[in-house]
Amino acid sequence: MSSGTTELAWFTSSYSGTQGDDCVEVAVAEQGVLVRDSKDVSRPAFAVGRASWGPFVRFAAER
Incomplete structure (x- = not known):
């Protein structure tokens, strides 16, 4: 993936707290x-392939 991440549309996680x-x-x-x-x-950001995104989110949710 491109190393230039400033042109991307970034979204904050819906699980992020309001305290920052x-x-x-x-x-x-x-x-x-x-x-x-x-x-x-x-x-730097890290990348998760499209096919791995669902398993990654499920794994993270268990933690």
Whole structure:
């Protein structure tokens, strides 16, 4: 995936708290979904392939 993530439309997780803690943002790209820390957007995002997104979310929800 492209390393330039500024042109993507980022969305805050619906599970993110209103206190500004433990927030993640996601952006849908052609090849998959990018995930980043909304408190520090200067850090690189990580990518999850489209086919792996559902299993990734289910795994994360169990934690």
